[in-house]
Amino acid sequence: MEITVYGPLRAATGGKRVDVEFDGGTVAEALEALIEAYPRTKPHLVDDDGAFESSVRVSIDGESAALEDTCSADATIGVHPAMRGG
Template identity: 60%
Template sequence: MDLTVYGPLRSATGEKRVSVDPAEETVAGVIDAFVDAYPRAESHLVDDDGALRPSVRVTVDGERAALDDDCPADAEVALFPAMRGGNGA
């Protein structure tokens, strides 16, 4: 399955588009496979307790997706990491 990654995830992958092989066809399965393939990306996606950071967004075929949503192998998946910084303005 191909993923498009944004922001600091690119420093972990070295590329904008990467491939993963999830064990299950859900968004959670895709994220697990991505973290397994690119461990440096984990801190951008999950909190210390292992939960997905609230500001992480995943889209499947252009629509925002929840962890338990289906994610077929031919889906267009994009992963937007937690963003930090800014001045609140």
């Protein structure tokens, strides 16, 4: 699966686009695969309680997606990390 990352996730992955092994499932499972492949992304996506940050935004093939939405293995997803500060 090809994942495009934004903001500080680029430093955590080493690039704007990364390939992650993913057999399909939910958006949340795709994010878990990203974290497994690139552990430095975890602080940008997961809160202290282990849940995905509510401000993380994901798109599948250019369309906004929720964590529980289905995501195929050949989808292209975009991940915008949690916003910090104020």
